[in-house]
Amino acid sequence: MVTDVIAQALPSEAAPFGAHAPSRLVRSALSLTGALPDTWMGRRVAFFLRNLVLRSLAGSPLDIEALGARMRIKPYNNISEKKVLFTPQYFDAEELSILRRYIGDDFVFLDVGANAGFYALHAAAHARGRARILAIEPQPEIFDRLVWNIGVNRFGTVKAIACALADRAGDVTLFLDPANIGQASIRIVGSANAPTLRVPAKTMLDVIRDEHFDHVDAIKLDVQGAEDLILEPFLASAPAHLLPRLIILENSESRWQTDLHALLRRHRYREIARTRLNAIYTLA
Numbered sequence: 001m002v003t004d005v006i007a008q009a010l011p012s013e014a015a016p017f018g019a020h021a022p023s024r025l026v027r028s029a030l031s032l033t034g035a036l037p038d039t040w041m042g043r044r045v046a047f048f049l050r051n052l053v054l055r056s057l058a059g060s061p062l063d064i065e066a067l068g069a070r071m072r073i074k075p076y077n078n079i080s081e082k083k084v085l086f087t088p089q090y091f092d093a094e095e096l097s098i099l100r101r102y103i104g105d106d107f108v109f110l111d112v113g114a115n116a117g118f119y120a121l122h123a124a125a126h127a128r129g130r131a132r133i134l135a136i137e138p139q140p141e142i143f144d145r146l147v148w149n150i151g152v153n154r155f156g157t158v159k160a161i162a163c164a165l166a167d168r169a170g171d172v173t174l175f176l177d178p179a180n181i182g183q184a185s186i187r188i189v190g191s192a193n194a195p196t197l198r199v200p201a202k203t204m205l206d207v208i209r210d211e212h213f214d215h216v217d218a219i220k221l222d223v224q225g226a227e228d229l230i231l232e233p234f235l236a237s238a239p240a241h242l243l244p245r246l247i248i249l250e251n252s253e254s255r256w257q258t259d260l261h262a263l264l265r266r267h268r269y270r271e272i273a274r275t276r277l278n279a280i281y282t283l284a
Contacts, residue, residue, distance in 0.1 A: 068125030078182040107131040113222040116145040124155035131157040138164035138199040139184040166201040185224035204234040218246040225255030
């Protein structure tokens with residue numbers, strides 16, 4: 001069964017936000033890594049300090065404010081959480097800047113592969129109550145972190161859904177990477193021996209219709225190589241008024257079975273930026 005969690009839900013963990021505040025030494029290290037330039041040397045220094053801090057934390061989470069939102073970060077087996085904690089200035093800066101430009105009244109945003117909620121919460125922080133945001137995440141452990149982060153902010157505009165998106169509704173196999181639990185996919189990650197679990201799936205069009213959206217402003221799609229399984233049937237069947245104005249797409253073309261870049265162009269999308277990890281399209 002697909003699980004929905006409304007933003008107003010209280011955090012599930014007993015300890016309130018701030019119970020895991022960084023020590024003075026950790027705050028100093030985070031302040032330094034968060035100010036480093038995006039250069040080879042800057043990244044090496046950040047990596048060195050990150051390892052020192054992680055050893056000192058000994059598995060404890062940290063409560064921080066980043067990307068405009070409160071978060072409880074567990075930076076041990078999730079690369080995205082490590083980036084947001086130590087080097088938020090490197091975290092999809094161009095993508096988030098473009099996303100902010102699309103935020104307006106009645107802003108509708110789907111964060112597909114939401115992880116712990118970084119895009120969804122950033123958009124909610126800037127929308128100031130004028131948005132309807134869906135954060136879609138199938139991996140149960142990550143979903144719990146997502147729900148906690150949504151609840152502690154109480155933006156009132158974010159809804160979490162525990163499911164995968166795929167080319168059809170029903171249960172699907174989710175492949176996991178224990179070293180990076182944010183990297184889960186309905187396509188094999190790592191090796192064929194990767195741990196798996198069964199999760200419910202829906203199509204993107206079904207999700208949009210279930211929420212009674214009459215338009216979609218933006219979609220972020222980061223599903224570790226399964227982007228084509230989601231977008232191809234959506235573009236083939238979605239009515240014109242539900243096509244998003246902005247698509248931020250993880251560029252996993254080596255794993256796609258469809259040339260999504262060509263497909264998007266055929267549906268009147270224009271590529272406006274290409275970053276190290278993502279391609280960004282707007283509807284012409």
